[in-house]
Amino acid sequence: MKNRLKVLRAERSWSQQDLADRLEVSRQSVNAIETGKYDPSLPLAFRIAETFAMSIEEIFTKD
Amino acid sequence: MVCTSNQQAQRAYLKRMGISMAVYIAALFTGEYLLSRDLVDGPVVWLLGLLPGLAIVGAFYAIAKLITETRDEFIRMLIVRQTLVATGFALSLATIWGFLENFELVPHVDAYWVAILWFLGFGIGAVSNRITYGAWGQLR
Numbered sequence: 001m002k003n004r005l006k007v008l009r010a011e012r013s014w015s016q017q018d019l020a021d022r023l024e025v026s027r028q029s030v031n032a033i034e035t036g037k038y039d040p041s042l043p044l045a046f047r048i049a050e051t052f053a054m055s056i057e058e059i060f061t062k063d
Numbered sequence: 064m065v066c067t068s069n070q071q072a073q074r075a076y077l078k079r080m081g082i083s084m085a086v087y088i089a090a091l092f093t094g095e096y097l098l099s100r101d102l103v104d105g106p107v108v109w110l111l112g113l114l115p116g117l118a119i120v121g122a123f124y125a126i127a128k129l130i131t132e133t134r135d136e137f138i139r140m141l142i143v144r145q146t147l148v149a150t151g152f153a154l155s156l157a158t159i160w161g162f163l164e165n166f167e168l169v170p171h172v173d174a175y176w177v178a179i180l181w182f183l184g185f186g187i188g189a190v191s192n193r194i195t196y197g198a199w200g201q202l203r
Contacts, residue, residue, distance in 0.1 A: 024134070026137065032197060
């Protein structure tokens with residue numbers, strides 16, 4: 001699964017830690033999702049979408 | 064205990080692990096001291112023999128609780144992965160050694176070494192996590 005997390009984060013000048021704090025997860029989690037090493041669960045994907053005020057499909061796409 | 068953050072889960076884990084290790088060391092030294100001087104016999108020997116093992120069971124319980132109390136799903140997945148590597152590693156070596164021992168090719172090894180192998184496997188699992196996912200998981 002691909003995602004636009006890094007771009008969306010950069011647009012808001014958020015560090016990985018900033019986003020991790022907003023999502024209440026570790027910085028390692030944000031890094032793993034961003035680099036495509038880990039696909040988040042549906043509940044976490046919804047939290048990410050809410051944080052960026054977007055839909056899941058606008059952030060995550062199939063390979 | 065209901066943990067509201069990963070830090071709380073970590074603190075609870077370290078506390079449980081610390082208590083288990085303290086009981087383990089105390090039980091081991093007390094048992095060795097009393098048995099080597101023939102100061103105890105009967106059911107007390109059973110109790111002394113059980114205590115170190117039960118303390119290690121406490122360490123396994125601490126890891127199990129860490130898994131259930133860690134809210135960060137990625138970190139939780141890493142710890143679960145570590146326990147799978149640890150279990151596979153320990154059981155594989157124990158099984159292979161058991162058959163070799165059966166054929167009288169290797170000397171007898173005490174069964175508690177399986178637990179030591181498991182914790183070694185837990186460390187190998189952390190290295191595997193680091194290589195595969197870029198994060199260690201649980202190191203302590």
